[in-house]
Amino acid sequence: MIDTHCHLTYKGLKENCQQILEDARKEMKAIITCGFPEDADDALALSEQYPGFVYVSLGIHPTDVIEMSDDDIEKYSKFIERNKRKIIAIGEIGLDYHWITDEKQKQRTKEIFLFFLNLAKELDKPIILHSRKAEEDVLKLVIQEDVKIATFHSYTGNITLARKIIEEGFFISLNTNLPNSKNAKKIAKALPLEQLLTETDAPFLSPYPGKVNVPQNVKLVIENIAKLRQMQIEEVKEAILENCESFFNTKFS
């Protein structure tokens, strides 16, 4: 099992990270943790501590973009370039129209999104996309920029757009909220398994009220996909592992 998207160095998880990773190791093959400007160093240090198990993707959340100057962005992108061999992907990057509604701010997040899309292309890395309430615009931009490999992380948009995403050759990543999301359930059931990934987005989106989410909970996503498609859990596990290996161009087993 692989968690393709969580935040191990974010508050909520970082405090108990070592214990969580020791437990996770027993049943998981790899964890992709997403770092932001403020915890990128910590994320890289963690992957050095757990080589071949913890992998890092570096990105910037759209809601953080509006707090950053051009200079900050430049410095961060240089940091990513310097560390390109230590990272497996770029992301999450994208747009968020749930939190960002001001037109000027939307414009700013679009510019920075385009900047990082092109950085990912230059560095030849797969891209993890954030697209909350902005799925159409994110898809439009990745097509426009001729992006080859990207996943819509924690996708909650509708099935029609999801079909389009799949037809364009992109991946959709389903999270631990799957049992509660009508859209996600339709996608898990009907869209090609070869283009689905699984994630927790931990410490967020805990399936257990009052408890912090952990990477191991990705098994709930696998179990739900298996149930919805009437497949064996092991079969889905294998298939998703193969998808992860092809998406990240890395052997995890």
Ligand SMILES: [Zn+2]
């Ligand atoms: Zn996330």
